[in-house]
Structures are given as structure tokens and as C-alpha cells.
Amino acid sequence: MALLRNDQHTLTGVYALDALDTAAEVARFERHLNRCDSCTGEVRGFRETATRLAMAVAQPPPASLRAAVMADVARTRQVPATEDRARHARRMARPTLLPRLAMAGAALGLAAAIVLAVVLVNTNKQLNQTQQQLGQTQQELSQAKRQLILTQTQLAAINAVRTAADATLVTKATKIGGRVTLVKSAAKRQLVVTTSGLPPLKAGKVYQLWLIGAPGHKIRSEGLLATPRGGRTGPVLISGVLAGDTLGVSVQQAGGSIQPTLPAVIVLIPAA
Amino acid sequence: MRASEPESLRPEEGDQYLDGLLARAARGDQAAFEAVYDTLAGPVYGLILRVVRDPAQSEEVSQEVLLEVWRTAARFDPAKGTAATWVLTIAHRRAVDRVRSAAAATAREQRTAEVPVPHDVAAIVEASLDAQRVRECLEGLTEAQRESIALAYYGGFSYRQVGERLGTALSTIKTRIRDGLIRMRDCLGVS
Numbered sequence: 001m002a003l004l005r006n007d008q009h010t011l012t013g014v015y016a017l018d019a020l021d022t023a024a025e026v027a028r029f030e031r032h033l034n035r036c037d038s039c040t041g042e043v044r045g046f047r048e049t050a051t052r053l054a055m056a057v058a059q060p061p062p063a064s065l066r067a068a069v070m071a072d073v074a075r076t077r078q079v080p081a082t083e084d085r086a087r088h089a090r091r092m093a094r095p096t097l098l099p100r101l102a103m104a105g106a107a108l109g110l111a112a113a114i115v116l117a118v119v120l121v122n123t124n125k126q127l128n129q130t131q132q133q134l135g136q137t138q139q140e141l142s143q144a145k146r147q148l149i150l151t152q153t154q155l156a157a158i159n160a161v162r163t164a165a166d167a168t169l170v171t172k173a174t175k176i177g178g179r180v181t182l183v184k185s186a187a188k189r190q191l192v193v194t195t196s197g198l199p200p201l202k203a204g205k206v207y208q209l210w211l212i213g214a215p216g217h218k219i220r221s222e223g224l225l226a227t228p229r230g231g232r233t234g235p236v237l238i239s240g241v242l243a244g245d246t247l248g249v250s251v252q253q254a255g256g257s258i259q260p261t262l263p264a265v266i267v268l269i270p271a272a
Numbered sequence: 273m274r275a276s277e278p279e280s281l282r283p284e285e286g287d288q289y290l291d292g293l294l295a296r297a298a299r300g301d302q303a304a305f306e307a308v309y310d311t312l313a314g315p316v317y318g319l320i321l322r323v324v325r326d327p328a329q330s331e332e333v334s335q336e337v338l339l340e341v342w343r344t345a346a347r348f349d350p351a352k353g354t355a356a357t358w359v360l361t362i363a364h365r366r367a368v369d370r371v372r373s374a375a376a377a378t379a380r381e382q383r384t385a386e387v388p389v390p391h392d393v394a395a396i397v398e399a400s401l402d403a404q405r406v407r408e409c410l411e412g413l414t415e416a417q418r419e420s421i422a423l424a425y426y427g428g429f430s431y432r433q434v435g436e437r438l439g440t441a442l443s444t445i446k447t448r449i450r451d452g453l454i455r456m457r458d459c460l461g462v463s
């Protein structure tokens with residue numbers, strides 16, 4: 001298997017130049033890419049490199065192109081950003097249903113009336129248990145539904161910041177690699193944090209977000225970053241941002257801490 | 273606490289500026305999109321022309337690509353790469369799609385007689401100041417690496433087709449392209 005993975009890894013260049021042969025090959029490599037952070041970084045670098053190759057062959061397009069494109073633009077609706085994170089609602093627990101009735105039936109053939117009574121009591125108990133479990137499952141289901149609605153509300157809020165008329169984007173490399181990107185809306189006093197390429201941490205360490213007030217003001221924890229998927233985390237919505245606030249990301253012990261320890265701060269970005 | 277200044281949206285910082293324009297275009301700002309067009313239509317058209325080799329078809333593909341950029345601008349994610357790369361990746365894919373279908377490939381082979389197959393990269397790359405660095409870096413590759421990258425990227429050939437043209441094993445083409453791109457990337461200082 002290691003050999004196969006290796007084989008896939010060397011396809012980064014071919015993939016970045018759109019030179020794989022078939023859609024199936026592309027799909028297989030993209031599956032590998034999802035699990036391979038170093039490949040993702042390499043493909044990204046190769047694509048930026050290819051961009052330079054494209055820039056080097058720039059040609060003035062025919063004048064008719066501009067008019068044609070702008071006419072299309074004026075009558076073409078744009079698609080919204082895709083957000084598929086809402087799908088990850090909590091999984092439901094499965095109820096265990098009336099398990100031993102069949103066995104109870106077998107025992108019936110052998111046993112006396114007294115045994116029958118015991119079995120009936122037992123079965124009743126199991127029925128009660130099952131009903132309780134069903135009740136629990138329903139509770140969990142409605143919890144999951146609430147969670148889903150919460151997630152959807154949050155996604156809507158995140159999109160609202162991203163599409164705010166005064167939204168600005170700032171991105172900054174951290175001291176230990178990777179980038180942190182903020183989309184900020186002063187009018188909404190909110191910002192959205194995403195990260196890419198942050199190095200994986202040792203067990204027992206986490207990335208934590210902080211909103212740091214102007215000197216003399218409070219430092220507020222904004223929670224932990226989730227484990228990156230495909231080298232990226234977020235979007236995380238932060239509200240109540242005031243003028244002079246700074247967003248910080250630090251490396252902390254798992255579970256997070258109440259105050260950031262200064263040497264652990266890997267990046268600071270004006271938040272407002 | 274604020275030791276280093278973050279990058280912000282200034283026109284002289286090409287990548288950041290373009291990322292910001294695209295974000296505005298994603299919110300329906302047509303003026304911002306026109307600025308994106310003015311910056312990227314040249315590279316988009318030039319790249320597509322290089323791959324497709326027919327001016328009329330290239331204009332058609334360019335129009336599709338630029339409309340796609342407008343339509344899906346909200347899907348651009350600056351955390352994944354620059355706006356220029358997002359746009360030119362779409363352009364390259366569309367150009368490749370156009371020439372990979374069997375019929376199109378045959379027709380293009382016939383045009384090969386008029387337009388040389390892009391073996392000689394130095395001749396392809398324009399003599400602009402921007403392209404100077406790219407040309408220098410290309411010269412730092414081995415002949416074999418340069419040829420494989422040019423056929424795949426500017427020629428739009430699949431790596432199997434590149435292998436067939438050069439009479440070289442697939443696995444060799446694969447590592448050649450990767451090694452060449454690593455060298456190019458490091459030479460150009462792409463992070």
C-alpha cells in the first residue's frame with residue numbers, strides 16, 4: 001500500500017498541469033489528495049508556478065471579447081458560495097429492540113408455569129427498557145435537529161459577513177507556517193476566521209483563537225480551532241469586535257487556556 | 273504585541289489586490305469584475321490560444337471561462353491560492369477539455385503544421401519583462417523536464433500522450449514533470 005501511495009504522490013505535478021488521462025485517474029488522485037496534506041501543499045505551489053507560466057504567454061485578447069463577456073455578465077446570475085458543513089449534524093443513536101423474545105420462547109417449552117411467570121416479567125422489563133431507549137433516541141433526534149438549525153443560522157451569519165458591503169480581507173502568514181485569513185465587517189462588528197496550512201500539532205496541543213482588546217482592555221478566548229480538513233479550518237464567526245481589537249492565534253495545551261501564554265502566540269492580526 | 277504588519281488591500285500588492293477585487297465581484301460588483309477582466313483576460317486568452325491554437329475557438333473558450341469566473345466568484349477561496357491561479361486553473365482546464373476530445377484532437381493535429389508544437393519554450397514565452405524571470409527559470413531545467421512541462425501545460429497533452437510523443441516511460445514523465453515543477457517553483461520563489 002505504501003508503494004501505491006508513493007506512486008500517487010509523484011502524480012502531483014501531472015495533476016497540477018491537468019495532464020492526468022482520465023476522469024477516473026483524477027478522482028483517484030483527488031481521494032489521495034484529501035488525505036495527504038503535503039500533496040495538497042505541493043499541488044498548490046505547482047498551480048501557482050503554472051500561473052507564472054500562463055502569465056508569460058499573455059496575449060492581448062480581441063477587443064470583441066470584452067464586450068461579449070460584459071454583456072454576458074450583465075445577464076448572468078451568480079451562484080452563492082457552497083457550504084456543505086451543515087450536513088455534519090450529530091449521528092443518531094440506534095435503539096436495541098426486544099432482543100430475547102425468541103430465546104424466551106425456547107425456554108417456555110422446557111419450563112414449568114413458574115418459569116413462565118419469570119419470563120413474562122423479564123419480557124415486560126425489556127419492553128419498558130426499549131420504550132425508554134426509544135424516548136432517549138427521540139430526545140437525541142430533536143437535539144440533533146436543534147444543532148442543525150444552529151449550524152444553519154451560523155452559516156447564514158458567516159455568509160452575511162463575507163458578503164457585507166464593507167467586508168475586507170486580510171491574510172497573514174504565522175510564525176510557524178500556514179496562513180490565517182480574516183474577512184472583517186466593521187458595520188457588523190464581526191469577522192470570519194479561516195486558516196490554511198497550519199502545521200499539525202503534537203498530541204496534547206491545540207490552536208486557540210483570542211480577541212485581544214486595545215491596551216488596558218480584556219483578552220477574550222474565542223475557542224479552539226477544529227482539526228484541519230485538507231489542511232484548512234474554519235470558517236469561525238467572531239462577534240462583538242471593537243475598534244482596536246486584535247485577533248491572535250496561539251498554541252495551547254489541549255482543552256485550551258484562559259489567557260494566552262505570550263510565546264505561544266503565532267500570529268496577531270488587527271481585527272477591526 | 274503588533275510586531276509585524278499584515279498585508280492589506282493595496283493595488284501595488286498584485287495578489288492581495290486581485291483577491292479583493294474578486295471578492296467584490298462575488299458580491300455582484302460589475303466594476304470590480306471589469307478590473308479583474310483587465311488584469312487577467314490577457315493571460316487567460318494567451319494561455320487558451322497556446323493550448324487550443326485556433327483564435328476563434330480560443331476567444332469562445334475565453335468567453336466561457338471569464339463568464340464562469342463571474343458566475344462562481346463566490347466559490348473562490350483565498351485560503352486555497354491566489355485569485356490569478358483560481359482563474360487560470362479554470363482557463364487551463366477548459367482549454368484542455370476542448371482539445372482532449374478525439375475529434376478536436378485530430379483537427380488540432382492538422383493545425384500543428386501551421387503552428388509548431390510547443391517544444392521550444394524559450395520561443396513561446398514572450399519577451400516581456402514579466403516573462404524574463406520565467407524564461408530564466410525555464411533555462412535552469414533540464415531539456416527533458418522543459419519539454420515535458422511544455423507539452424503538458426502549453427500543449428494540453430496528457431502525460432500518457434507526452435510519453436508517447438517523446439517515446440518515454442510514463443513513470444519517467446511523471447517524475448520529470450514533478451522535478452521540473454519543483455525546480456521552477458523554487459527558482460520563481462513561489463511559496
